[in-house]
Amino acid sequence: MTTAIVTSELVKAFGRVRALNGLQLSVKTGEVHGFLGPNGAGKSTTIRVLLGLLRADSGRAEVLGADPWREAVALHRRIAYVPGDVELWPNLTGGEAIDLLGRLRGGLDKARRDELIERFDLDPTKKGRTYSKGNRQKVAIVAALASDAELLLLDEPTAGLDPLMEVVFQDVIDQLKAQGRTVLLSSHILAQVEKLADRISIIRQGEIVQTGTLAEMRQLTRTTIEALTRQPVTGMERLPGIHDLEAGDGPVRFAVDGEHLEEAVRALSQFGVRALTSHPPTLEELMLRHYGDELAAAGEPAGDVR
Amino acid sequence: MTTTLTAEAPASGAGASATRPGDALAGTGALVRFILRRDRIKLPAWLLGMALLLSMFLNGVAELTKTEEQRQDLLRIMEGATGAIFGPGYGRDDITTERYVVGVYGLFFFVLAALMSLLLVARHTRAEEQNGRAELVRSAVVGRNAHLTAALVVAAGANVALALLLGGVMAANGYGGADGLLFGASVGAVGLVFAGVTALTVQVTEYSRAATAMAGTVLGAAWAVRAAGDMIEDYGSPLSWFSPLAWSNQTRPYVDGRWWPLLLSLGLAAVTATAGYALSGRRDVGAGLVAARAGRTDAAPWLRSPLTAAFRLQRTGLIGWTVALTASGFLFGGLGEQVADPANMSEDRIDMFGGSVDTLLDGYLGVITMFTAVLAGIMVVLGVQSARTEETKGRAEPVLATATSRWAWFGGYLTVLALGLVAMLLIVGLATGIAAAVAESDGSYVWDLTAAHLAHAPGILVMLGLAALLFGVLPRAIGVTWAVLGYSLFVGFFGEIMDLPGWARNLSPVEHAGQPPLDDVSWPATVTLLLIAAALAAAGLVAFRRRDLETT
Numbered sequence: 095m096t097t098a099i100v101t102s103e104l105v106k107a108f109g110r111v112r113a114l115n116g117l118q119l120s121v122k123t124g125e126v127h128g129f130l131g132p133n134g135a136g137k138s139t140t141i142r143v144l145l146g147l148l149r150a151d152s153g154r155a156e157v158l159g160a161d162p163w164r165e166a167v168a169l170h171r172r173i174a175y176v177p178g179d180v181e182l183w184p185n186l187t188g189g190e191a192i193d194l195l196g197r198l199r200g201g202l203d204k205a206r207r208d209e210l211i212e213r214f215d216l217d218p219t220k221k222g223r224t225y226s227k228g229n230r231q232k233v234a235i236v237a238a239l240a241s242d243a244e245l246l247l248l249d250e251p252t253a254g255l256d257p258l259m260e261v262v263f264q265d266v267i268d269q270l271k272a273q274g275r276t277v278l279l280s281s282h283i284l285a286q287v288e289k290l291a292d293r294i295s296i297i298r299q300g301e302i303v304q305t306g307t308l309a310e311m312r313q314l315t316r317t318t319i320e321a322l323t324r325q326p327v328t329g330m331e332r333l334p335g336i337h338d339l340e341a342g343d344g345p346v347r348f349a350v351d352g353e354h355l356e357e358a359v360r361a362l363s364q365f366g367v368r369a370l371t372s373h374p375p376t377l378e379e380l381m382l383r384h385y386g387d388e389l390a391a392a393g394e395p396a397g398d399v400r
Numbered sequence: 401m402t403t404t405l406t407a408e409a410p411a412s413g414a415g416a417s418a419t420r421p422g423d424a425l426a427g428t429g430a431l432v433r434f435i436l437r438r439d440r441i442k443l444p445a446w447l448l449g450m451a452l453l454l455s456m457f458l459n460g461v462a463e464l465t466k467t468e469e470q471r472q473d474l475l476r477i478m479e480g481a482t483g484a485i486f487g488p489g490y491g492r493d494d495i496t497t498e499r500y501v502v503g504v505y506g507l508f509f510f511v512l513a514a515l516m517s518l519l520l521v522a523r524h525t526r527a528e529e530q531n532g533r534a535e536l537v538r539s540a541v542v543g544r545n546a547h548l549t550a551a552l553v554v555a556a557g558a559n560v561a562l563a564l565l566l567g568g569v570m571a572a573n574g575y576g577g578a579d580g581l582l583f584g585a586s587v588g589a590v591g592l593v594f595a596g597v598t599a600l601t602v603q604v605t606e607y608s609r610a611a612t613a614m615a616g617t618v619l620g621a622a623w624a625v626r627a628a629g630d631m632i633e634d635y636g637s638p639l640s641w642f643s644p645l646a647w648s649n650q651t652r653p654y655v656d657g658r659w660w661p662l663l664l665s666l667g668l669a670a671v672t673a674t675a676g677y678a679l680s681g682r683r684d685v686g687a688g689l690v691a692a693r694a695g696r697t698d699a700a701p702w703l704r705s706p707l708t709a710a711f712r713l714q715r716t717g718l719i720g721w722t723v724a725l726t727a728s729g730f731l732f733g734g735l736g737e738q739v740a741d742p743a744n745m746s747e748d749r750i751d752m753f754g755g756s757v758d759t760l761l762d763g764y765l766g767v768i769t770m771f772t773a774v775l776a777g778i779m780v781v782l783g784v785q786s787a788r789t790e791e792t793k794g795r796a797e798p799v800l801a802t803a804t805s806r807w808a809w810f811g812g813y814l815t816v817l818a819l820g821l822v823a824m825l826l827i828v829g830l831a832t833g834i835a836a837a838v839a840e841s842d843g844s845y846v847w848d849l850t851a852a853h854l855a856h857a858p859g860i861l862v863m864l865g866l867a868a869l870l871f872g873v874l875p876r877a878i879g880v881t882w883a884v885l886g887y888s889l890f891v892g893f894f895g896e897i898m899d900l901p902g903w904a905r906n907l908s909p910v911e912h913a914g915q916p917p918l919d920d921v922s923w924p925a926t927v928t929l930l931l932i933a934a935a936l937a938a939a940g941l942v943a944f945r946r947r948d949l950e951t952t
Contacts, residue, residue: 180798
């Protein structure tokens with residue numbers, strides 16, 4: 095089998111709001127798939143449908159070759175899940191919650207559990223009500239990652255984690271990837287998934303608007319560069335793929351298409367670079383690239399978001 | 401400016417006590433309005449509900465004080481050990497409606513006023529801190545003591561309003577307004593005391609529920625001390641005076657009303673509130689005086705299935721309910737002899753206790769058993785509601801994302817509640833039976849009362865089934881079960897006296913068990929009820945399997 099998740103024409107409405115509007119998602123077995131979209135785009139709803147917690151109004155979803163609504167329990171033995179908003183039982187400790195969730199899934203690896211608790215620097219003896227958001231998140235992450243699930247559905251797993259823990263998280267996901275497991279990783283910040291994801295799907299208003307590898311997407315997007323140089327920068331406007339150039343007495347700023355980045359940097363280096371910052375395309379920019387007109391019409395700034 | 405001073409105070413750390421008093425109270429007015437806005441339904445509901453209840457009691461009791469025989473019945477409740485449960489019993493030599501309502505039902509109003517006040521104070525102080533909302537509010541121009549002060553101001557205002565309202569109800573029903581106001585003030589004084597006590601307990605623990613439980617324990621202890629004191633001596637012994645509830649009884653409205661005991665209440669309220677302020681100044685936002693304890697590193701080996709998980713989450717509640725009902729069963733079981741003395745008993749009461757003078761004690765025990773069963777029903781409905789809370793708070797979601805089916809998850813809850821109910825009725829039945837057996841020197845009561853309690857299990861299981869069905873089909877409406885529960889209690893107490901038609905009585909699931917131990921256990925009814933309960937629960941499970949999981 096080569097695909098872990100396939101959905102076609104998935105529709106889910108809550109009252110008059112159509113949360114999913116003909117969603118087409120495909121995740122290959124063994125890949126880390128970034129699932130990107132702004133808040134309220136339908137990421138959590140999609141994941142809940144894939145878990146059989148919600149029933150789609152129409153369309154088809156197949157997870158590991160089975161219908162997630164009908165065969166929820168059998169499937170869940172092979173799936174691990176981290177909810178976007180982790181709530182713990184007030185009077186159970188974090189350690190108890192991890193064990194309970196692990197055992198209900200069909201057992202967890204004690205050594206791996208302890209290792210993960212150690213790596214994530216989690217105190218398992220505290221009661222659920224006393225954990226901060228980040229620590230609640232860690233409890234759910236440890237419970238999910240200590241399993242031997244084939245497929246991991248992670249709904250904004252690093253929201254609330256500090257940067258150090260995010261590095262640990264990325265490291266652990268890399269290990270899972272090396273073991274050939276499939277990961278669906280949702281986020282509303284591109285930077286959080288770009289280090290890990292093989293492919294990315296962008297969801298907007300309940301539809302997948304773009305799917306591809308990051309490199310493919312980068313081709314379509316621009317990197318913003320800001321540099322301080324010894325000599326005034328001239329002639330950049332003649333290079334291909336340069337946009338929004340601001341060159342004067344101060345620092346130079348421009349956006350460059352992904353495919354022309356190399357030439358631009360080479361040209362810039364001739365002027366003696368003293369300081370250089372480059373911003374990779376943010377999710378907003380990926381979105382704006384395709385929907386700039388629409389958003390501009392809605393009154394949002396369509397230029398550099400960051 | 402106040403702004404800069406309050407902003408600097410936390411930064412300087414040691415300067416806490418140097419802050420001017422006005423700064424610590426900054427923003428209190430706004431918070432008072434905020435509390436009133438948030439409780440705009442809750443608070444009037446408490447006040448009007450209690451006013452309505454008083455009106456109902458007055459009208460009901462007026463029907464029971466018409467003849468000499470009826471007054472003899474009431475005297476039975478007002479004297480001796482039974483009387484001491486409710487109060488010292490002033491005015492029982494010449495019972496009138498108002499004396500009886502104030503002397504016996506007064507206890508209900510004391511307890512309700514205490515609950516209203518302690519829940520209000522905890523809700524707007526510790527609960528706010530626990531949820532992190534207080535932090536947000538305190539980061540604005542709001543002083544250190546503003547939260548506590550605002551909650552106490554609202555609590556004091558609510559109790560003053562309550563006093564006036566209850567006095568007004570007494571006056572409007574034609575009973576003296578001055579004594580009515582004294583009664584109202586006595587009730588409000590209990591509320592004030594427990595607002596003060598809660599101001600203290602919310603400083604001690606980090607958790608709102610623990611603070612509420614502590615204040616509730618003080619209330620229970622206050623009642624026990626007063627009841628014990630009043631049992632020792634007629635009209636109260638020195639021991640009684642150690643209880644704030646006694647002070648409100650000792651105002652003796654409608655007998656020889658006096659106001660001075662309420663000074664003690666005001667004093668205690670002031671002392672406890674002051675202690676609350678003192679402790680509050682010594683701790684950080686969100687912290688308690690008692691540090692949270694560390695728990696287990698890993699789960700107990702048995703915590704490994706949906707069933708055991710449901711048990712683990714319900715355990716505290718099950719134990720608490722069993723202990724409380726066992727204590728009350730033991731108490732009521734031992735009082736049978738006195739209450740069921742047929743001398744001078746009115747027809748109404750004989751009807752309520754089964755209709756025959758020869759079996760009055762069994763009839764009385766039957767009413768007590770029914771009462772216990774309905775209280776057990778409260779636990780069952782609360783249990784289903786806590787399953788619903790698990791769902792809406794998002795705690796069911798990760799569990800149902802494991803290899804746990806909807807059947808197993810909700811079925812686990814229902815199984816734990818059903819087994820817990822049966823175990824509880826068994827234990828409470830034994831306790832009641834032992835108390836009755838000792839009081840009557842008749843060992844057969846142990847078995848009879850245990851069987852009687854268990855005979856009520858099927859009726860309560862129907863309530864559980866109903867709540868389960870609603871959980872599956874229309875989860876927002878689980879509360880409807882409360883109405884059925886209340887109706888069952890009403891039918892059980894007054895169905896006979898009020899000559900309710902048979903069909904109206906049969907609507908109560910509890911009614912079908914009869915009045916054991918007075919009646920024999922009816923096996924056909926038992927089996928039918930069990931089948932109905934199972935069908936309702938199964939329908940609820942099927943419906944839950946077919947609906948979306950709802951998270952907020």
